[in-house]
Amino acid sequence: MQRFDHPLPWSSPGTTRQLTVLSFGTGTHKAYIQAALHADELPGMRVAVELRRRLAELESQGRLLGRVDLVPVANPIGLGQMFQATHQGRFDFNSGKNFNRDFPALADALSMRLQGQLGADAEANVALIRSAMREVLDQLPAAGSAVEGLQHLLLRQACDADLVLDLHCDFESVLLLYALPQAWPQLRSLAAHLGAEAVLLAEDSGGQSFDEACAAPWLQLAAAFPDAAIPVACLTATVELRGMADTEAQQAADDAEAILAFLAERGFIAGNWSDAPAPRCDATPFAGAQYAYAPHAGVVSYLQPLGAQVRRGDPLFEVVDPLSELRSVVHASTDGVLYARERLRFAQPGLWLAKVAGAEPIRSGRLLSD
Known part of the structure; x- marks a missing residue:
C-alpha cells in the first residue's frame, strides 16, 4: 500500500x-x-x-x-x-x-x-x-x-x-x-x-x-x-x-x-x-421517485416500515400539530418501495419525510434534493 x-x-x-x-x-x-x-x-x-x-x-x-x-x-x-x-x-x-x-x-x-x-x-x-x-x-x-x-x-x-x-x-x-x-x-x-x-x-x-x-x-x-x-x-x-x-x-x-x-x-x-x-x-427511473412532504408542521409518526412495498394511496406517515390537534396523513402517489425516511420526527417546510421508488416517471427537471 x-x-x-x-x-x-x-x-x-x-x-x-x-x-x-x-x-x-x-x-x-x-x-x-x-x-x-x-x-x-x-x-x-x-x-x-x-x-x-x-x-x-x-x-x-x-x-x-x-x-x-x-x-x-x-x-x-x-x-x-x-x-x-x-x-x-x-x-x-x-x-x-x-x-x-x-x-x-x-x-x-x-x-x-x-x-x-x-x-x-x-x-x-x-x-x-x-x-x-x-x-x-x-x-x-x-x-x-x-x-x-x-x-x-x-x-x-x-x-x-x-x-x-x-x-x-x-x-x-x-x-x-x-x-x-x-x-x-x-x-x-x-x-x-x-x-x-x-x-x-x-x-x-x-x-x-x-x-x-x-x-x-x-x-x-x-x-x-x-x-x-x-x-x-x-x-x-x-x-x-x-x-x-x-x-x-x-x-x-x-x-x-x-x-x-x-x-x-x-x-x-x-x-x-x-x-x-x-x-x-430491478432498477427504476429516478424521475419515478416520490418525495413526500408534510402539509403543515407537527410531530411525525411513520405508518410504513423501510423497504415496504406500497401502492398508490397507501398511508406513509401521519403529522399531528400538538397545539391545534390538526392531523394529516400523507399517502403514496405511486406504486413502489419505501426506500428512505427522514430521521427527524418534526415536520418542517420543504423537508421531505419519505421517498418511494416507483417505476413510472412522476418528476422532471432537477431530481436531487439538497
Missing part, C-alpha cells in the same frame, strides 16, 4: 487539512472508491476500514490485478463540523454549499482540446480523453474556497478510473444505488452482491454530483463526436449504505466483501469469489 497525503487549500493559519489516498496494487486498470463525501454519513467510512484491511491482505497475497485507490475520508472539512455535539457534514458551514453538488463540468473544455484527435480506435480514444481530463483539471484556476479545492482534488483522483464507487448513506434507508441508465447492465451484479432493495437511474439528476461528474463527460463527448468510437469508460455508482446509524462491524465487513466480489468480477482481483445472488430489485 502507498499513502498519498494531498494538502487542501484555504486552511486557517496554524491549521492544515489533507486528503489521504490509499493506493493498492499497480497497473493501468484502476478502481477508485471514496467514503463520506457527506461527512456525517459514516457507514461508508466504516466499510472503508474493512476494505483497507482486506485490500492490504489481497495485495500481500499478490492477488490484485490492477490498482485500487481508496479514500476513507473524502471530506476532511465536513468531518470537523460539529455544532453543539451534533455532526453537520452535508453542507459547508462557510458557504452553505452541499459538498456533493456542482463538481466541475469538463465536457466543453475537453471538446475544444480534443478536436480532430478522436477516431475509430476506442482504446486510443479512451487514453486520449483521460490524458485530456487530467490536463484540464490540472489547469483549472486556483480554488477560490476550501470546498472548491476539495472537489477539484477528488475529481482529479477519480477522473482516469475504470470504476468509481462513491459510498454514501441516507437518513434512514434500505441499501440502494444511484447510477446512469447506461451503466445498469454492468452494475446489476454489484446491486445483487450488496442486496440492494432499490436502484435509481438518471442520466442527469441536475446537481452535477461527483458520480455524474466522473461519468457524464463520456456521454457528452460521444454526442459531440458521433463519428468517433467513445465508450462510457468510467463505470460509476453512488452506493447508499442504508441509514446514518448503520455502522455495525459485521454489516460493514459483509458490505466490503460484496464490493470486493464485484471488483473480482471486473478483473481487479484474482481467485475464487462467490457468485452474485439473485437480485432483490
Whole structure:
C-alpha cells in the first residue's frame, strides 16, 4: 500500500487539512472508491476500514490485478463540523454549499482540446480523453474556497478510473444505488452482491454530483463526436449504505466483501469469489421517485416500515400539530418501495419525510434534493 497525503487549500493559519489516498496494487486498470463525501454519513467510512484491511491482505497475497485507490475520508472539512455535539457534514458551514453538488463540468473544455484527435480506435480514444481530463483539471484556476479545492482534488483522483464507487448513506434507508441508465447492465451484479432493495437511474439528476461528474463527460463527448468510437469508460455508482446509524462491524465487513466480489468480477482481483445472488430489485427511473412532504408542521409518526412495498394511496406517515390537534396523513402517489425516511420526527417546510421508488416517471427537471 502507498499513502498519498494531498494538502487542501484555504486552511486557517496554524491549521492544515489533507486528503489521504490509499493506493493498492499497480497497473493501468484502476478502481477508485471514496467514503463520506457527506461527512456525517459514516457507514461508508466504516466499510472503508474493512476494505483497507482486506485490500492490504489481497495485495500481500499478490492477488490484485490492477490498482485500487481508496479514500476513507473524502471530506476532511465536513468531518470537523460539529455544532453543539451534533455532526453537520452535508453542507459547508462557510458557504452553505452541499459538498456533493456542482463538481466541475469538463465536457466543453475537453471538446475544444480534443478536436480532430478522436477516431475509430476506442482504446486510443479512451487514453486520449483521460490524458485530456487530467490536463484540464490540472489547469483549472486556483480554488477560490476550501470546498472548491476539495472537489477539484477528488475529481482529479477519480477522473482516469475504470470504476468509481462513491459510498454514501441516507437518513434512514434500505441499501440502494444511484447510477446512469447506461451503466445498469454492468452494475446489476454489484446491486445483487450488496442486496440492494432499490436502484435509481438518471442520466442527469441536475446537481452535477461527483458520480455524474466522473461519468457524464463520456456521454457528452460521444454526442459531440458521433463519428468517433467513445465508450462510457468510467463505470460509476453512488452506493447508499442504508441509514446514518448503520455502522455495525459485521454489516460493514459483509458490505466490503460484496464490493470486493464485484471488483473480482471486473478483473481487479484474482481467485475464487462467490457468485452474485439473485437480485432483490430491478432498477427504476429516478424521475419515478416520490418525495413526500408534510402539509403543515407537527410531530411525525411513520405508518410504513423501510423497504415496504406500497401502492398508490397507501398511508406513509401521519403529522399531528400538538397545539391545534390538526392531523394529516400523507399517502403514496405511486406504486413502489419505501426506500428512505427522514430521521427527524418534526415536520418542517420543504423537508421531505419519505421517498418511494416507483417505476413510472412522476418528476422532471432537477431530481436531487439538497
